[in-house]
Structures are given as C-alpha cells and as structure tokens.
Amino acid sequence: MSINRTLINRLRWTWLRLLRFWQRTLPQTLFGRSMLILVTPVVLTLGIGLFVFFDRHWSTTTTNLTSSLAGEIALIADGWEREKTPENHRRLIGLASSKLGFQVYFSFLEKLPVLHDHNIPAAGSVNDTLEHALRQKSDYLFSIHSVDGNTPMIIVNVAVSDGLLKFHVPRKRLFSTTTYVFLLFTIGSGLILSIIAVIFMRNQIRPVRRLALVAEKFGKGIDVPRYKPAGAREVRQAAMAFMDMQDRIKRQIRQRTDMLSGVSHDLRTPLTRLKLELALLPPDIDTKAMQDDIAAMEKMIKGYLDFARSETLENSASRDLVALLRQSIEMQARQGLKITTRVEADEIMMTVRPHSLQRVFANILQNARLYASEAWVTVTCLSRSVEIVFDDNGPGIAPHLREDAFKPFHRIDASRNQNIEGTGLGLTIARDITQSHGGTITLDASPKGGLRVILSLPL
Secondary structure (H helix, E strand, C coil): CCCHHHHHHHHHHHHHHHHHHHHHHCCCCHHHHHHHHHHHHHHHHHHHHHHHHHHHHHHHHHHHHHHHHHHHHHHHHHHHHHCCCCEEEEEEEEHHHHCCCCCCEECCCCCCCCCCCCCCCCCCCHHHHHHHHHHHHHHCCEEEEECCCCCCEEEEEECCEEEEEEEEEEHHHHHHHHHHHHHHHCCCCCCHHHHHHHHHHHHHHHHHHHHHHHHHHHHHCCCCCCCCCCHHHHHHHHHHHHHHHHHHHHHHHHHHHHHHHHHHHHHHHHHHHHHHHHCCCCCHHHHHHHHHHHHHHHHHHHHHHHHHHCCCCCCCCCEEEEHHHHHHHHHHHHHHHHEEEEECCCCCCECCCCCHHHHHHHHHHHHHHHHHHHEEEEEEEEECEEEEEEEEEECCHHHHHHCCCCCCCCCCCCCCCCCCCCCCCHHHHHHHHHHHHCCCEEECCCCCCEEEEEEEEEC
C-alpha cells in the first residue's frame, strides 16, 4: 500500500512539473497563443503530408526509375555479350544515346580492373537503390560512382568479357520533377497561409489590446474618453461593458465626493457662529476649552475636504517626478524637518496628476516631521517602475498596526492626543491617490530606527 502511494505521489509530482514547464513554454500573449493554435495544425498537416510523400511517392518513384535504368544497363550488357561484332556494338551505343538518354563507352582492357559487387556511395540513398536494382537485373560485376559538375552524372562500370562498359547516366534520370514541384507548393502555400493568418489575427487582436490599454489608463486615474468599439462581437460587448462600468464608477465617485464636500462645507457655518458667540463671551477656562474643541473640529473638517479632493479625478499631465518630490521636501524642510535625499536620476518624466501626487509626498513627510527629527528619501528607477523610500528615526509603527494606519479616521496613538496634527486621513489619502496611479504603498521597519514607507509607481 505504501509503495503504491509513493508511486502515485511521484507520478503526481512529475505531472505537476511537466504542467509547469508547459505553462512556462507556452506564449504569454493572446496573439502568440492564437498563432500557436493556427500554426500547429498546419505544421502537423504539412509534416504528415511530407512524410507520406517521401515515404510513398519518393521511394516508389525512385525505385521505379532505378529499376528501369538497371534493366536498360543489363539489356545493353547482354546485347553486347550476345553479338560481339563492331556493327552491333555501334548500334547499341547509338541506341543508348538516342533512345535511352545516357552515354555508353567501351574500354578494351587486357587486364580488367577489380570491380566490387557493392556500391561506392557518393550521393546518398539513390546509389544504394540503383545497386540493389542492378543486383536483381544483372549478374555482371559493377561499380557505381557519382560525379559532380555542371551536369551531375552517375557512372556505372560494368565488366564484360572483353573489356569494361562505362555508362554515363545523368542524375536527373533517377529523379522525378514532381518532387521539387511538391516541395515548392507545400512550402509556398504554407508561408502564404501563415502570412494571411498573421494579418487576420493581428486585426482581431488589435481591439483587445486597445481595450487593455484603455483599462490600464483608467486604472491609473487617467480620464479616458469613450471610443467606438471594433473587432469581434464579443470584443465589442466587452468594450461597451467597460465603458458603461467606467461611467458608473465616475458617477459614484462624483456623488460620494459631492456629498462629503457638502457635509463638510455645511458644518463650517454653525462652527463659525459658535466662534463668534465664544468671542463675545468673557475669557475663562471653559471658553478656552470650547475654542480648542472648535479648532479641532475645523481641523477635522479640513481633513474631510482633503479626503474628498483626493477622490476627485484631476487631469493627468506629463511631469518630472523628481521636481515634484523636491518641492514637497523643501516645504517640509522649511518647517524644521532635516531631510537627506538620494536620487538616481536627475529627471524622471511620468504621466501623473501632479497636485494629487504632491499631496501624497506631503502627507508622508508631514508624518515624519510630526513623529521624527530626521528623514531620508531614496528614489530608485527599476525596469518598469519608480520606487521612492521614505525612512525616519521616529518611534515607528508596530507590525500588527501597519495595516490599520491606512484606515480612514484611524489614529495609531491610543490616547488620540489632539495636540498632534491630523485626523488619521493622511495615509488613507496617500494610498487612494497611489492606487489611482496604478502604484502601491506599504509600511515597514526602517533601518534608521523608525518607519519606512515604500511608494512604488509604474512607469
């Protein structure tokens, strides 16, 4: 039982490895896989056709041609031996030249050369086939040689009683012209069909690529206008469904933003009246406490409005990411934060929403200014993205609380000390804006002793 289970596990492991290898080998694009589906049957069909042709037609034709040539050679040799007169010999040589298509030469030798009763191969299997046919048709000793030149020849030496007959046979006598015609037709038709398939498949894949690019742009927060769908019916349906979904998402974001902005704006009116009423009262401890509460509420409303503005789709533009980052660094440096920067490139041009992205940098650096005395900013250009790392020497955030830091209105400090600026929306706004650009933002422990914020934006 244990042996069977071990065998089953090994077979399963082998099958999984083969499956992973097959998945890695397959083309990753839709165009590549579609072409594989189209080309594979064509290649198999042509391969089988060529195999059958060469195995049947080629071998059969070659056998017939060599058998006919061997019979003609044997016939000339028999006639030469049957009547040994000059007239008969001239008649046989002329008959071979005019009727059979090859030349016959006679060499009278006092001592015949040593002939082998086997082929001396020089040009492949045709000589072997001719040797086999000569053995069947003739009892004479013979040898076969191939000569290359302007007119490739096969020379067959046949030993007769009084000398040596040399048969100079053009190699085309042993080949069928239909072979080359079939090869040209097969290869040519395969190439033409493949080119047509590539053209048609590219036209079918183009709408899918366009839809993918539009979806990628919308995922990065770039406003994409509606376009006319093209391609197959299923592709047009997918494009229409995407554009309808895009409109619904925009409408939902706009409604949510308008509602949050309206509520935050309406709250300012009663707060302003309260501030005026408190200003008319004589100053005391209670009045000072109420003024502090109103200031805190105004600060919270400002945070709500910032959060609402982060939901608004700002127009994208090509900007220098390094310049935007340096502006935010200079602003926080003027407020007392010591910042050390290390940038690999002097200029990184990207299509972004500049004001929104500056808000991300400002929120991260502001947190560093509030909780730390020094910060380090590192910009690294990767193959397909830009990575910006913010380090500080503050208290940091415990690992189990790092995900909670991105929750709206969530304060990491348990006492919720109102003396600390902010409403718990800074990292929430930063993550929303970063994700709308197609990037990611994560928290980690900094080697400087505080918090590390890793911001990754796609190029």
